[in-house]
Structures are given as structure tokens and as C-alpha cells.
Amino acid sequence: MRFTVKRGDLDSALTSAIHFVPSKPAIPVQGHFLFEVKGETLEVSASNGIQYFRTRLSVQDAEDGKVLVPTRRLADLVRRLSDESVLFVMDDTGFSLKCGKTKSTINVSNDDFVAFPVVDGKANFTCPGDELKRILKRAAVTAAKTEGTNNNFAGVYVDAGIDGCSLEIAATDTYRLAFIQAKIAPAEQFDPLFIPISTVEGMLRVLGKSPVEVAWDTKSIVFKSPTFTLSALRASSKRPAFKNLFDARCIARAEVDCAEVARAVDRASLFEDTTSGQPALVNLYLRADGLEMTAEAKGVGSFHEVIAADGDGSEARMTFKCQNLYEALGGDKKVKLLFTEGFLNVKFKDDRATFQTVLLPVLPLDEAEEWKAKHKAAPAVEEPCEQADSAA
Numbered sequence: 001m002r003f004t005v006k007r008g009d010l011d012s013a014l015t016s017a018i019h020f021v022p023s024k025p026a027i028p029v030q031g032h033f034l035f036e037v038k039g040e041t042l043e044v045s046a047s048n049g050i051q052y053f054r055t056r057l058s059v060q061d062a063e064d065g066k067v068l069v070p071t072r073r074l075a076d077l078v079r080r081l082s083d084e085s086v087l088f089v090m091d092d093t094g095f096s097l098k099c100g101k102t103k104s105t106i107n108v109s110n111d112d113f114v115a116f117p118v119v120d121g122k123a124n125f126t127c128p129g130d131e132l133k134r135i136l137k138r139a140a141v142t143a144a145k146t147e148g149t150n151n152n153f154a155g156v157y158v159d160a161g162i163d164g165c166s167l168e169i170a171a172t173d174t175y176r177l178a179f180i181q182a183k184i185a186p187a188e189q190f191d192p193l194f195i196p197i198s199t200v201e202g203m204l205r206v207l208g209k210s211p212v213e214v215a216w217d218t219k220s221i222v223f224k225s226p227t228f229t230l231s232a233l234r235a236s237s238k239r240p241a242f243k244n245l246f247d248a249r250c251i252a253r254a255e256v257d258c259a260e261v262a263r264a265v266d267r268a269s270l271f272e273d274t275t276s277g278q279p280a281l282v283n284l285y286l287r288a289d290g291l292e293m294t295a296e297a298k299g300v301g302s303f304h305e306v307i308a309a310d311g312d313g314s315e316a317r318m319t320f321k322c323q324n325l326y327e328a329l330g331g332d333k334k335v336k337l338l339f340t341e342g343f344l345n346v347k348f349k350d351d352r353a354t355f356q357t358v359l360l361p362v363l364p365l366d367e368a369e370e371w372k373a374k375h376k377a378a379p380a381v382e383e384p385c386e387q388a389d390s391a392a
Contacts, residue, residue, distance in 0.1 A: 001065020001090040003037050005057065007081050007099060010042075013055045014075040016228065017046040019205045020053040021071045033074065034113040035088075036066035045113065046071065051202050052116045052231040061087070067095055068109040077104065117220035117231040123213035124193075125167065125186045129225055131352060132214075133207040135169055135180055136200050138355055141327045142178040143171035143197050152238050156200050158193040159239075160186045170242060175360050176324055177242055182353040194237040195221065203230060245358055248340040252286050254311035255336050258348065261291070262329040264305045268295035269322035271303045280322040281362055286339060288313050295322075309337075318344055318361040328357040 017033060025031040026049060034045040040062055045054040067090050077097075078086070086099040096105045136156060144153035156171045161181065169180040193216060203223060210225045216234065223230045265282055272280035276298075285292040286309065295303040316339035328346045329335065338345040346357045 001037055001063055001067060002088060003042055003059040003062040004085050004087045005042060005059045007078060007083055007086050009057050010086060011075075011078050013042075013044045013057050014071075014078055016055055016206045017044050017053055018071055018075050019202060020046045020048050020051050020230075022048040028109065029068065029111045029113060031071055032068040032109050032111075032113070033071050034066060034068055037062050037064050039064070045116075047114050047116075049114070050196075050233055051199055052114065053202070053206070053228065054116065054230075055206075055228040057227075060085075065090055068111060068113060069095065069106055070109075074106060077106075116229075117222070117233065119215045119217050119220055119222045119231075121215065121217075122187060123215045123224075124188070124190055125184055126211055126213045127182075127184045128209060129207045129212045130209045131182070131184070132212055133204060135182055135353065136207075137204055138180060138330060138357075139169050139171040139178045140197065140200050140204065141171075141330070142173055142176045142357065143200070144173040145197060152240060155194050155196040155235070155237065157239050158195065160189045164189065170240075172240055172242065176328065177245065177358040179242065179246070179356045179358070180353055183351075192239045193221070194235060194239070196232070196235045199230075199232040202232075206230065242358075245343070246345070246356070248342060250338050250340055252312065252314035252316035252339040253336060254286055254291060254309040255334050256291055256307055256309045258329050258333055258335040261293075261307055261335075262326055264293050264307055265322050265326045265329065267305070268293060268303050269326070271295040271297045271300050272322075273297040273300060275299065281319055282322050282325060283319045284317065284337075284344075286311060286314070286316045286337070288315070291337070314339075320344070320359055320361055324359055328359055 014033070022030055030048060036043045036045070037059065040058055040060065041056055042059045043054055043056050047053065081102060082100040084100045086097055088095070088097050094105050095108045096103065139156045143156055146154060153173055156169060159168045161168050165183070165185045167182045167184045167186060169182060171178050206228055208225070208227065210227060213224045215222050219234060221232050221234055268282040269280040281295060283294045285294070288311065291307040291309040293305050293307065318339065333348055333350070335346055335348040338347060343361065344359045346359065348355055
């Protein structure tokens with residue numbers, strides 16, 4: 001086995017693959033990359049036992065073969081090499097590389113690499129990588145980040161739209177909820193798909209502009225592009241019921257400049273009472289002449305700003321955590337703020353998708369229990385997604 005590859009190309013491939021290497025491998029093989037040369041293509045594979053990643057890059061002067069090499073040591077070495085082509089050779093004396101004046105030998109493993117999950121059949125849907133990344137990034141903001149505490153919330157749900165020409169994507173941590181309707185046509189109707197947050201975060205690291213095919217069966221899900229393949233075990237989960245939230249009566253609405261409001265929220269976040277351990281809060285007061293934003297912290301000071309708003313003349317007041325509101329305001333376009341009796345809906349759309357983020361307000365303690373009893377902050381559970389026997 002031998003091949004020559006551009007150092008920069010290999011460094012990019014290893015940087016992507018190492019995201020799927022556990023910091024403490026459960027078994028030795030998880031601490032290794034699989035290098036496999038097929039013709040003029042090098043495949044670099046890595047796995048943490050839940051996600052299985054493979055990326056492909058072009059090589060020259062190649063002879064077919066495969067070898068397991070230590071992940072972090074090789075990645076660190078390639079990052080430090082001069083920006084020249086790198087020659088790798090595997091022969092009777094071992095595995096070695098040469099780059100410019102640098103020569104090095106690397107210990108390899110004789111273990112067998114883990115088998116990748118395979119999904120038979122055609123893709124359930126295909127879309128541009130950058131569009132899928134934009135959608136998953138918006139949804140991941142509101143997903144619970146810790147798997148195991150409540151798997152119903154630690155991930156993103158994907159469902160086919162009732163029109164057969166769109167996808168519906170949702171995620172929630174029970175305090176906020178993202179709902180996205182994307183103009184991506186599924187190959188056919190399907191049951192709701194749950195993508196664990198760890199798989200979503202892995203996808204966000206490797207997605208580019210190339211089209212991505214997404215396919216799944218009862219045990220696995222596979223994302224495939226011209227440059228990489230990511231397979232993952234499916235997790236059992238039950239989809240929260242959330243669509244009734246959008247039937248709530250709107251008491252006030254306004255259109256505002258998203259970037260301007262986000263900057264104001266960022267400024268308001270500086271007025272945080274660090275002695276109390278409470279997060280920074282911002283008060284919204286929608287008036288006929290604009291959106292008033294205030295914040296105050298004992299021993300720090302106060303903040304006040306009025307943002308231009310094209311409203312319907314109604315008034316509304318709500319208080320939010322600065323971080324939650326700031327993350328809901330992603331983008332630089334106009335957004336609609338829809339104040340209901342129980343929450344705020346931040347909504348914007350373009351020619352490819354409609355994005356909505358529902359935020360629960362911060363309430364005084366004497367009002368919180370009454371509000372929760374009326375609105376039930378934690379979404380109810382709907383039908384279960386398909387389960388994987390081997391997924392925990």
C-alpha cells in the first residue's frame with residue numbers, strides 16, 4: 001500500500017474525521033483511523049460506536065491497501081508538516097511517511113475496524129448541504145443538549161409535510177421550540193424521524209455545499225455526499241406534541257429588524273447581576289411607537305433602548321433570558337414578533353423555508369405556577385418514532 005496526498009487535503013480530512021473519535025475510546029480500535037486506498041481515492045474512516053464517519057479524497061501514485069493508524073498522534077503530526085505533498089508507504093518494515101525533509105514511522109494496529117451500518121434502498125430525501133446545515137443549526141439551538149436525561153428532547157425531529165412537497169423540522173428543550181417548514185420534497189411520506197443531538201452536531205461540523213442524500217431504516221440513518229458518508233444508530237424517542245402552540249391567540253404583533261434587535265439584546269446581556277447567579281434578563285415592551293427594551297441589575301446599572309417596529313397598534317410586555325432571545329434571532333432579515341397569551345413566536349421566512357421559534361417568558365414566582373398549569377410548558381407526547389433495537 002502506498003499513496004501521495006496534498007498535506008492540506010489530508011489535514012482537512014483528518015480534522016473532520018477526528019470529531020467522531022471519542023476522547024476515551026471504549027475499545028482500542030475507536031482510537032484509530034482506517035486508511036483504505038481504492039484506485040486514486042483514499043477513504044479515511046472513524047467511529048465512536050454511535051456515529052460512523054468516512055471521508056474521501058484524491059491521491060496519486062497509489063497502490064491499494066488498508067491500515068489502522070492512531071488518530072490524534074497522526075492528526076497532530078500532519079498538522080505540523082510543511083505544506084508539501086506527503087508520501088505514505090506500508091510495507092514489510094511498517095508504515096512510514098515522508099514530507100519534504102521529514103521522515104517518520106508510525107505504529108499501526110492489526111485489529112479489524114468496526115463495520116459501518118448500511119441502509120438499503122433509495123434516499124428518503126436529498127437537499128443541498130448548506131441548506132441542510134442552515135436548518136439543522138437553527139433547530140439544534142433549541143434542542144436539549146444532554147442525551148439520557150430525556151431523550152424525547154435531546155435531538156431534532158424530521159417529518160414529511162402534509163403537502164408531500166416539504167419537510168417539517170422541530171426541536172425543543174421544553175423552554176423554547178423551533179419549528180421549520182422547508183421546501184425539500186421527500187421521496188415519499190414517512191413516519192417521524194428522530195436525529196439525536198450528537199449526530200446533528202456531527203453533521204454541522206462536516207456539511208458543505210454538496211448535495212446530501214438522507215436515508216434510513218429501523219436501525220440506522222445515513223447521510224451521504226460526494227465527499228463523506230456519516231452513518232449513525234437510530235435512537236428510540238417519542239415526538240412531543242407542539243403544533244397546538246401555533247393556534248394560540250395573538251394579542252400583538254410587529255415586524256422588526258432582526259440584526260438590530262439582536263445587537264440590543266447583546267447589549268442588554270451586559271447588565272447581569274453576577275452576585276445572584278441569575279442569568280441576564282431583558283424586558284420587551286411592544287408599544288405603538290416601537291419596541292422598548294430594558295434591563296436592570298442590582299449594583300450594575302440599567303439599560304434602555306427603543307427599536308423601530310412596524311406593529312399592529314397593540315401593546316404587549318414579556319421578559320426573557322437574553323441568551324434564549326438572542327439565539328432565536330439568528331439572521332439579518334426582518335422578523336415578525338408574535339406575542340400570544342403564553343409565549344413569543346419569532347418568525348421569519350425566505351424562498352426556501354419558514355422558521356419559527358417559540359420562547360416561554362420568564363415569570364415572577366407567584367405567576368409561574370399559574371402559568372404552567374394553564375399552558376403546560378413541557379410539550380405532551382405524541383406517537384413514538386420508529387425504534388432501533390440496538391440503540392440505547
